[in-house]
Amino acid sequence: MTQTETATEENLLVSLTLHNFSAQMLKEFAQKIVKPYFNGNMNQAVRSLMEKAIQEETIVNQAIKTELKNFPNSHGTLTSQA
Numbered sequence: 131m132t133q134t135e136t137a138t139e140e141n142l143l144v145s146l147t148l149h150n151f152s153a154q155m156l157k158e159f160a161q162k163i164v165k166p167y168f169n170g171n172m173n174q175a176v177r178s179l180m181e182k183a184i185q186e187e188t189i190v191n192q193a194i195k196t197e198l199k200n201f202p203n204s205h206g207t208l209t210s211q212a
Contacts, residue, residue, distance in 0.1 A: 146176070 160172065168175040 160170075164170060164172050164175045168178065
């Protein structure tokens, strides 16, 4: 980054520490998920799974908003004519 560039959230990297995970859970996650699907790369696995969770939450949120727009209010009329 040059002196004239402004730092944004996209180019700031952070380290992540996980607490209160059992060794068994971590071992099982590594064996069942990380090793076969991410070639043993724990960092890539966690990042990918976080990205997928965010995408899925966005899809669910949009579906809920759409459903609520089309849901009749207490008077039996639609809340929106979209």
